[in-house]
Amino acid sequence: MGIFDKFQRLACSLEEVRQNFGGFNVVIEKILSPTRAVVNGHRVILAGTNNYLGLTFDEECIEAACRAIREEGTGTTGSRMANGTYHSHLILENELSAFFEKPHTIVFTTGYAANLGVLSTLVNREDAVILDADCHASIYDGCRLGGVSVYRFRHNDLEDLEKKLHRLRKKNLHQNLLIVVEGLYSMLGDRAPLAEIAALKEKYGAYLLVDEAHSLGVLGKKGRGRAEEAGVEEKVDFIVGTFSKSLASIGGYCTSHHAELEILRYASRPYIFTASLSPANLAAARTALKIIQDRPELKERLWHNAYRLYQGLQKMGFELGPEPSPIVAVRFRKPEEALKTWRGLLEKGVYVNMVLPPATPDGSALLRASVSAAHTSEDINHIIQAFAHL
Amino acid sequence: MDRNKIRQEVEGILREVLATKVEISPETRLEADLAIDSLKAMELLAEVEDRFDISIPVNVLNEVQTVEDLVLQIEKLLAED
Numbered sequence: 001m002g003i004f005d006k007f008q009r010l011a012c013s014l015e016e017v018r019q020n021f022g023g024f025n026v027v028i029e030k031i032l033s034p035t036r037a038v039v040n041g042h043r044v045i046l047a048g049t050n051n052y053l054g055l056t057f058d059e060e061c062i063e064a065a066c067r068a069i070r071e072e073g074t075g076t077t078g079s080r081m082a083n084g085t086y087h088s089h090l091i092l093e094n095e096l097s098a099f100f101e102k103p104h105t106i107v108f109t110t111g112y113a114a115n116l117g118v119l120s121t122l123v124n125r126e127d128a129v130i131l132d133a134d135c136h137a138s139i140y141d142g143c144r145l146g147g148v149s150v151y152r153f154r155h156n157d158l159e160d161l162e163k164k165l166h167r168l169r170k171k172n173l174h175q176n177l178l179i180v181v182e183g184l185y186s187m188l189g190d191r192a193p194l195a196e197i198a199a200l201k202e203k204y205g206a207y208l209l210v211d212e213a214h215s216l217g218v219l220g221k222k223g224r225g226r227a228e229e230a231g232v233e234e235k236v237d238f239i240v241g242t243f244s245k246s247l248a249s250i251g252g253y254c255t256s257h258h259a260e261l262e263i264l265r266y267a268s269r270p271y272i273f274t275a276s277l278s279p280a281n282l283a284a285a286r287t288a289l290k291i292i293q294d295r296p297e298l299k300e301r302l303w304h305n306a307y308r309l310y311q312g313l314q315k316m317g318f319e320l321g322p323e324p325s326p327i328v329a330v331r332f333r334k335p336e337e338a339l340k341t342w343r344g345l346l347e348k349g350v351y352v353n354m355v356l357p358p359a360t361p362d363g364s365a366l367l368r369a370s371v372s373a374a375h376t377s378e379d380i381n382h383i384i385q386a387f388a389h390l
Numbered sequence: 391m392d393r394n395k396i397r398q399e400v401e402g403i404l405r406e407v408l409a410t411k412v413e414i415s416p417e418t419r420l421e422a423d424l425a426i427d428s429l430k431a432m433e434l435l436a437e438v439e440d441r442f443d444i445s446i447p448v449n450v451l452n453e454v455q456t457v458e459d460l461v462l463q464i465e466k467l468l469a470e471d
Contacts, residue, residue, distance in 0.1 A: 128447075133432065140448075149447040154436065167445045171470065357429060 048353035054374025055248035068283035084276030111242025114252025117270035120145035183215035183226025189327030217246030312384035338365035416458035
């Protein structure tokens with residue numbers, strides 16, 4: 001048996017897609033703005049990004065990034081532990097702490113690395129993680145790297161979560177239990193019932209980690225995410241997130257009221273053994289974080305667009321995710337239908353994300369449309385019309 | 391619950407999850423013979439947990455290749471409870 005034989009099933013599926021639909025890999029041939037690009041030769045409206053506040057082309061962010069490159073260079077060439085901690089890493093950590101009102105923050109090189117770095121270190125074989133079944137791969141991978149026992153509860157199912165907490169507590173009164181959920185789920189765009197989850201955390205003496213990757217800048221009065229919106233920030237032990245969505249950069253963070261978080265800097269392998277965040281990315285993230293606080297109208301605009309798209313598609317009878325949000329998921333029972341629709345939209349000048357199993361939560365195929373504060377009313381009309389005229 | 395009873399129950403759950411009248415023996419391999427992928431495996435796990443009122447760590451799946459492997463894991467978890 002050859003080393004690549006294990007990929008045979010995957011290769012067959014890919015070949016099938018290529019033959020029937022000419023493939024679905026996308027190359028952004030030219031990016032024109034937060035909402036426009038040339039894809040597969042078509043000039044399209046981008047309705048499948050995570051650019052929620054539309055800041056990737058913001059003048060202030062661009063200027064800050066350019067200045068940082070001129071002043072600090074293009075890369076750090078080292079890990080945080082060695083020569084890769086610059087003054088600007090510490091400033092961003094302090095600014096995030098001030099924003100979240102949590103005294104301890106660690107910045108990582110990507111959002112993926114943040115989950116890997118925190119989860120692989122914070123919990124070990126003695127502990128248990130109880131996570132929502134729809135959690136991101138980085139959460140599963142972080143748990144796997146640390147070797148902790150992982151128990152899944154059905155997506156947003158409080159009864160199933162409590163059942164698992166109850167069983168684990170009954171077995172061991174003193175075991176560290178860590179509940180892990182996301183604030184806003186990336187595929188269906190639905191929120192976690194966080195107030196109820198936080199109450200269960202207290203009832204069973206567990207810890208709670210919330211990944212706010214898709215909810216930073218999107219939910220909560222100050223844009224701090226789902227924990228703020230649900231009024232449970234004090235009960236959340238760890239917030240993890242990314243700079244690659246609303247903050248229009250790349251990088252990740254973990255913030256907490258636990259002073260002991262700082263020790264992770266000396267124990268977390270994904271923090272120690274990778275190059276640190278580049279000066280340009282730090283500067284762009286810092287500027288975007290300031291914009292979230294200074295320009296609340298961006299969030300309002302984002303939600304206005306989200307409601308319009310959700311309601312527009314709902315009226316046409318599409319099967320959507322459970323609630324309106326900047327992520328509008330359109331479900332298809334057959335992957336072939338999703339592929340056809342995806343190609344039709346592209347021809348009509350609209351790019352959305354195509355998501356096939358096993359990346360989808362329940363095995364169905366999804367077209368994941370997402371809106372940005374940078375979309376105009378005409379853009380949203382265009383997207384709705386493209387779906388209408390398929 | 392004795393091992394035979396666990397085995398019978400597991401075979402029943404497998405037929406439900408796979409929605410087919412497939413031949414199942416203790417040596418049947420879940421992935422190679424029944425084409426149970428990661429999604430189906432999670433469905434199977436959830437059903438087993440509900441039916442036996444146990445919690446199974448996801449990590450255990452790495453050690454489960456055959457129907458009998460799963461039966462032995464359930465037996466072990468029931469004994470721990």
